Amino acid sequence: MHTPRSQVTAARARLRLVYLYGDLMNLYGDRGNIITLQRRCAWRNIDLEVVEATIGDRIEPDKSDIFFFGGGQDREQEVVSRDLALRTGEAIQEAVEDGAALLAVCGGYQLLGYFFRTADGTEIPGVGLFDAYTIAGPARNVGNVVVDASLDGQRHTLVGFENHSGRTYLGQAPSGASQAASHIGGCPQASGPHRTVPLGRVLVGNGNNGEDHFEGAQDRHAIGTYLHGPVLPKNPWLADWLIQAALRRRLGEDASLLPLDDTEEVAAHDTLMARVLRSGNVRTSIR
Amino acid sequence: MRVSPWMPFRLTLALLAGRAAAFASRRFGRGGGTVLPGHVVPRIHPHAVDRVIDQLPHGTVLLSGTNGKTTTTRMISHIATGSGLHPIHNRSGANLMTGIVTAIVLNADLRGRPRGDIGVFEADEAQVPAAVEAVRPRVLALLNIFRDQLDRYGEVDLVARIWRDAVARLDPEATLVLNVDDPLAAQVASAARGPVVTFGLQVQSVGSPELSHEADKRLCPMCGHRLQYTWSYFGHIGHYLCQACGWHRPRPDVSIERIDTGRDGRMELTMRTGAGELSTVLPLPGVYNAYNALAAVSVCQVLGLPTPAIAEGLRTFTAVFGRQERVHVGEGSIVLALVKNPVGFNQVLSWGFGSSSLFVIAVNDLLADGTDVSWLWDVDFEPLAGSVERIVCTGLRAQDMALRLKYALASPSQIVTEPRVDRAVDMAVQAAAAGGHVVVFPTYTAMLTIRRELQRRRIVAPFWED
Numbered sequence: 029m030h031t032p033r034s035q036v037t038a039a040r041a042r043l044r045l046v047y048l049y050g051d052l053m054n055l056y057g058d059r060g061n062i063i064t065l066q067r068r069c070a071w072r073n074i075d076l077e078v079v080e081a082t083i084g085d086r087i088e089p090d091k092s093d094i095f096f097f098g099g100g101q102d103r104e105q106e107v108v109s110r111d112l113a114l115r116t117g118e119a120i121q122e123a124v125e126d127g128a129a130l131l132a133v134c135g136g137y138q139l140l141g142y143f144f145r146t147a148d149g150t151e152i153p154g155v156g157l158f159d160a161y162t163i164a165g166p167a168r169n170v171g172n173v174v175v176d177a178s179l180d181g182q183r184h185t186l187v188g189f190e191n192h193s194g195r196t197y198l199g200q201a202p203s204g205a206s207q208a209a210s211h212i213g214g215c216p217q218a219s220g221p222h223r224t225v226p227l228g229r230v231l232v233g234n235g236n237n238g239e240d241h242f243e244g245a246q247d248r249h250a251i252g253t254y255l256h257g258p259v260l261p262k263n264p265w266l267a268d269w270l271i272q273a274a275l276r277r278r279l280g281e282d283a284s285l286l287p288l289d290d291t292e293e294v295a296a297h298d299t300l301m302a303r304v305l306r307s308g309n310v311r312t313s314i315r
Numbered sequence: 316m317r318v319s320p321w322m323p324f325r326l327t328l329a330l331l332a333g334r335a336a337a338f339a340s341r342r343f344g345r346g347g348g349t350v351l352p353g354h355v356v357p358r359i360h361p362h363a364v365d366r367v368i369d370q371l372p373h374g375t376v377l378l379s380g381t382n383g384k385t386t387t388t389r390m391i392s393h394i395a396t397g398s399g400l401h402p403i404h405n406r407s408g409a410n411l412m413t414g415i416v417t418a419i420v421l422n423a424d425l426r427g428r429p430r431g432d433i434g435v436f437e438a439d440e441a442q443v444p445a446a447v448e449a450v451r452p453r454v455l456a457l458l459n460i461f462r463d464q465l466d467r468y469g470e471v472d473l474v475a476r477i478w479r480d481a482v483a484r485l486d487p488e489a490t491l492v493l494n495v496d497d498p499l500a501a502q503v504a505s506a507a508r509g510p511v512v513t514f515g516l517q518v519q520s521v522g523s524p525e526l527s528h529e530a531d532k533r534l535c536p537m538c539g540h541r542l543q544y545t546w547s548y549f550g551h552i553g554h555y556l557c558q559a560c561g562w563h564r565p566r567p568d569v570s571i572e573r574i575d576t577g578r579d580g581r582m583e584l585t586m587r588t589g590a591g592e593l594s595t596v597l598p599l600p601g602v603y604n605a606y607n608a609l610a611a612v613s614v615c616q617v618l619g620l621p622t623p624a625i626a627e628g629l630r631t632f633t634a635v636f637g638r639q640e641r642v643h644v645g646e647g648s649i650v651l652a653l654v655k656n657p658v659g660f661n662q663v664l665s666w667g668f669g670s671s672s673l674f675v676i677a678v679n680d681l682l683a684d685g686t687d688v689s690w691l692w693d694v695d696f697e698p699l700a701g702s703v704e705r706i707v708c709t710g711l712r713a714q715d716m717a718l719r720l721k722y723a724l725a726s727p728s729q730i731v732t733e734p735r736v737d738r739a740v741d742m743a744v745q746a747a748a749a750g751g752h753v754v755v756f757p758t759y760t761a762m763l764t765i766r767r768e769l770q771r772r773r774i775v776a777p778f779w780e781d
Contacts, residue, residue: 051533055462055470060692060719067722083541101470103539171686189687256689261718292721295732296714303711 041283042075043274046087048097048120049108050080053135056191058098060258061131064267065094072286074275083111089123093274097136099256102146105135109152112139117155124157127277129270130250133259137245137252138162138194142201147193158245158252159224161201162194169193169234172304173255175243177228179269186228186243186263187300188255195237196254198224198245223247232304249273262300264293326427329360333420353413356420364449366427367419368434373400375434375450376614377443379478380458380500382659383607384410384437386599387458389635390611392435394628398620403431410437412445419450433618440474444481454617455485456492456610460499461550461658462690475499475536479506490617494606495567496552502536514613515567517587518574521602522548527661537562548602550658569613571605580666584608584629588616595626599634600666603659637762639663642775647747649769650754653762655685657693663756664695672751674703675743677736677761678712684758688712696723707731709739710761736761740768 047062062078069076076094081087100108112120120140124130130140138144141160144152154161168191175186226236227244235243235254244253251266253259260267268285275283333352340351356363368375376391378384392402405418415436422430438446440460447455460474478500482491487509495501496515504511516522526533526547533551535542540559547553556563573585580600586593586609597608608629615625634640637653654660654676680686691712696719699706706729708716713734720730733739743753757765769775 056687057689057692060689060722063692063722101472103472103534107534107539107541189689191687256687258689258692261692261722262715292714292718292727292732296718299714 040073040075041275041279042077043069043093043271043278044091045076045078045094045096046092047078047080048095048116048136049082049100049104049111050096050098051082052104052108053098053100055099055101055134056189056256057258058096058133058256061096061098061133061260061267064258064260064264065096065271068264068267068288069271071288074271081116083107085116087116087119087123089119089126089128092119092123092128093277094270095120095123095128095130095132095250097130097132097140099134099136101135102152105139105144106150106152109139109154112155113153117157120155121157124248124250127249127273129273129277130157131260131266131270132250132252133256134192134254137254138196140250140252141196141245144194157250158198158247159200160196160198160245160252162196164193165195165238167193169238169254171233172300173233173235173243174231174301174304175228175233175235175255176231177244177266179227179246179266184263184265185231185297185301186253186255186259186266187297187304188253188257188259188262190233190235190254191256192254195239196245196252197237197240198226198242227251227253262293262297264288264290323426325360326363326366327425329356329363330420330423330425330427332356332359333363333417337417337421350409350411350413350417352420353411353416356416363427364416364419367423367429368450370427370429371403371432371434373433373618374453375436376454376456376618377436377438377446377450377452378456378458378610378614379438379440379443379446380456380494381440381461381474381656383458383603383610386604386635386638387456387607387610387614388435388437390607390629390632391614393632394611394615394620394625395433395435395618397628397631398615398624400433400620401431402433402435403429404435405437410439410442412438412442412449415442415446415449441477443478444484447481447485451486452489453486454490454492454614455482456614457482457500457503458494458606458610459497459550459552461656471499475502478503482506483508485509492610492613492617494552494610495564496548496554496606498536498542498551498555498564501564512569512589512613512617513565513567514569514609515564516548516602516605516609517567517570517572519546520574521605522546522553526551526553535560535562549662552606569609569616571609574602574605576600586612588612588622590616590622593622593626595629597629598632599639601662603662637757637766639666642769644744644747644774646750648752649743649747649774650752651762651765652754652756654756654758657690660694660756664698671702671754672704673743673746673753674699674706675739675753675755675757676706676708676716677710677739677755677757677765678708678716679710679758679761679764680712681760683760688715691716691719694719696720700724700726700729703729705729705731707733707739707742709733709736710758736764737768740765740772744769744772744774 140157141154144162147164224247226242333356336351336355395402403422491511495513535557538560542555575583717732
């Protein structure tokens with residue numbers, strides 16, 4: 029086993045987390061993801077500065093190490109979409125292209141695809157960071173989720189709770205399905221070919237769309253997911269993957285994280301997973 | 316409609332079956348028989364409820380809202396009783412349609428004559444349209460909408476839409492009573508066809524100019540621009556205005572003008588009402604209980620109850636089942652404080668529990684609790700660091716709760732994980748018997764289990780007898 033280096037040897041590492049539209053997009057305990065990243069950095073002596081960026085704020089791509097983008101309701105999403113189109117969307121693209129880490133949950137995930145078509149047919153344009161699009165479905169997918177996930181060739185399980193009516197499909201929208209080729213942030217080909225892959229396969233639950241059994245998306249160090257719960261506390265490996273990506277962008281590829289005692293995290297993860305796998309899930313659909 | 320000669324007999328049969336179902340549920344089941352009759356009776360006689368409701372001379376009052384409906388319903392019932400009325404109401408937070416129907420049939424004799432003269436019912440937020448249709452209220456009071464059990468409703472906007480639909484169907488003679496400090500409730504007024512009475516706080520001795528992170532709603536319900544708050548009480552409750560379209564909180568018809576918090580958190584309230592000034596002392600802590608009292612006053616004034624009886628009713632009000640209810644054990648005590656959502660939990664924590672030696676947080680994730688426990692991360696547990704000796708996490712989601720505390724508190728030695736609720740209750744009883752002050756924070760179904768465990772140890776009486 030390698031001796032962990034980086035922040036213990038070098039000067040105290042400093043990272044900046046940008047909480048995107050936290051005042052408008054913060055449903056379902058999303059704040060827990062921020063708390064988790066803060067504490068897991070603090071336990072390792074990494075300074076994580078959290079800055080909120082909302083409507084009208086300017087983002088500096090080279091100074092942003094981790095982005096968090098939470099869930100919101102349709103109306104909030106429209107307001108946020110308009111602001112993303114001004115310049116923030118491009119700034120996020122630029123940072124991720126440069127190696128920044130990003131976690132987007134639910135509504136934030138949807139807004140980072142090409143578009144989100146709501147139940148009344150309104151098309152909310154997205155950033156196009158993920159090669160994905162979302163269409164509102166007839167019912168809400170609600171319940172516990174277990175995912176067999178894979179990141180950088182490593183397999184892990186993810187547990188969480190989904191609550192969404194949008195159905196997300198990876199890839200380009202079928203032609204004619206949308207006029208949202210005019211998604212914000214320019215043409216997807218402009219920033220090079222996409223490498224969007226699913227985050228994992230659903231073992232219990234619906235995931236992206238309830239049809240292809242995929243959940244979430246990964247593109248460079250950006251993760252999109254439908255998992256609330258919140259997702260990071262019970263899946264600490266994902267939190268550490270984000271922190272490590274951000275740290276490596278700052279300190280170089282050999283930077284690694286000190287291991288932590290994750291007894292409580294693992295207990296919460298395993299208890300829920302065992303229960304959900306055993307009993308399946310009482311799936312609730314809301315019309 | 317053709318009236319079959321055997322319909323009166325069928326009504327009796329339905330009511331009898333309802334009573335048998337309640338008895339069976341208490342005798343053999345685990346519950347208090349508060350919902351089963353609601354399933355049985357309408358199958359035998361679909362209009363049994365109408366028959367009873369039609370015979371209530373003072374009509375019915377219906378309340379809904381995310382937080383405070385049980386307490387407010389009980390306040391109104393208590394005031395009404397003190398004014399010489401005989402209210403019937405659904406007890407114990409049984410507020411789905413089955414619970415409302417059960418309350419109605421169990422409070423009628425076998426010929427469908429009610430054992431009271433006014434109905435006071437609480438309805439779950441999503442059940443308001445069905446409840447309006449069933450009990451045809453003369454007063455509908457809507458308290459607030461917070462994020463709560465979003466797994467069941469989807470989004471808070473959806474609840475607001477459901478309410479607008481219900482209000483549009485309300486009898487034009489009926490009065491709508493609204494909390495205008497909640498923009499989500501206030502906007503419902505525009506759907507009203509009849510009279511509207513609004514209530515709100517006009518004090519600045521509580522609250523702050525800043526919105527808290529737990530706030531659910533900060534966009535104007537009329538035009539979608541961001542709402543500006545000039546004052547915030549908790550969550551998104553406060554004084555707001557939209558600078559884009561000019562929509563703003565109206566000045567309330569009934570308001571609290573002054574709150575003086577005394578010993579034990581009891582509050583002296585000074586209210587401005589349509590019938591003049593009303594001063595009283597509310598023996599409960601917390602700003603949100605001030606809102607509950609204000610809602611109760613607003614409703615009772617619409618009912619025409621005399622002001623002195625209203626003030627006296629609040630002064631003599633005692634806590635409801637599991638809602639900051641205190642039981643004495645040996646030298647010590649156990650307080651039960653139901654928690655359902657982050658706003659409510661933060662409010663309860665903000666009372667401060669003085670020298671509490673033990674907290675028990677019991678989190679279940681069954682349908683009545685809400686199956687999504689994400690909201691625990693929106694509760695501010697951070698101030699508990701160092702102020703409580705031990706915190707026991709129990710229930711189906713004990714590990715989730717313990718994990719939340721690990722990230723909130725500096726010292727993990729404060730945290731004990733005991734998934735079995737009966738054992739957690741043992742710890743609470745032992746600590747209280749040794750002179751400690753214990754506070755138990757259960758979600759809904761965990762509270763039922765804890766009540767049952769306390770009852771088994773003969774510490775509390777069965778709740779359906781209260």
